[in-house]
Amino acid sequence: MAETIALSKILRVYEKEKTDAQKAFNQSITLFEEVANQLYTLLKRKEDAESFYDSNVEKEVPIEKIREQMIYIERLNKQIINLQAEVNKARNVMNFKQMKLKDAHIEMKKFQSILKHREMSKKEKEKKDENLAMDEISIQQHIRS
Template sequence: MSGTVVLTKLLHVRETEKVQAQKAYQQAIDCFENSATQLYQLLKKKEVAEETYEECMQQTTTLEKLREQVDYLEKLNAMIVHLQEEVQRARADMEAKQSDLTEAHVETKKFEKMIAHRKQREMEAQEKLEKSMMDEISMQQFLKYKNR
């Protein structure tokens, strides 16, 4: 029984690690979603800006207005490149956290199975002991009545 107590304590530690891994994974997901949403919004802005630029090219527009539009597009492109890198880092972090969570889950399952196997063996040993005790009692009763 002491073996299962130790394993139960270790299981509790592993479950705590699993909960922490789940929290870290959820935070990584939130960070990734936030970065990806920002990137999506910037890409939409860039698309609108490019459409505006194309419209300006079709119409007669001042050179200053075209320069402003090009500068704005270049600024958006720089921000998009930066955000793409941030999204990639967030994705990599999220995948690492998912791997950690999977590993923690596997470790928890291992301890749960070890505890279940130990308890099964203890039950079997207990049943075997009870059977041998019953056999001994039966034998003693038989010998007691035989001697009468």
Template sequence: MQFQYKFEKILTIKEREKDEALNIYNQAVKKFEEAAEKLYGFLKKKEDLESYQSSKLVNGLSVQEIRHHQHFILNLEKTINHYQQIVVNARNHMNFYQEKLMEKNIEVKKYEKIKEKDLTNFAENLKQLEGKQMDDISIQQYMSRGS
């Protein structure tokens, strides 16, 4: 007698769904990291430019150069704001898919727990059946000796 789990197909489907959710989550994490790295790069560029401008201001800088730097910084700030929004959206997507992944994990764990309990019950029933068979054999042997 072999153990047959009655929800094996469902468990397989749930595991596949969990794997898909994990892949989607990993992609969301990757997109978040890429957006965050770009944002960091622009923030670093702005900081470097402001530092460069302040060091140049000490020695003197033409009005044209100041305007040029200010215009460039303004454009960088627009880009930074844009990437901050992208990072926020990417973080929200990542958190959403993390929740989905956790839900799928919980579903798989439920079916695995049911399988574990069914296997334990199967083993106990098999043990009882074997015990009954041994009792029947013992009774038959006793009866055949007694005759």
């Protein structure tokens, strides 16, 4: 009995670890999505800037305006490179957290299985003891008769 209680306590610890891992994984997903959306926005701005640049090159626009547009596009490129590194870092963190969640889930399932097996063994033993007691009572009653 005490063994089952101890295993139940350990199971609760593993369940808490799994819950914590799930929260951490969800937070890492949120962070990844935020950074990826920022990257998408920057890529869209760069695409728009390049379209604007291409249309200005074909028109008679002052060279200074074209130069400003080129500088803007170069700045966007630098921001995109930095953000791509952040996206990769966020993806790696997310994958790591997912692996931790998977490991926590496996450990929790192992303990659930052990606990279930022990409880089934305990019930089988109790049933066997009960049957032995009933047999003993039957024998005693038969002897008395």
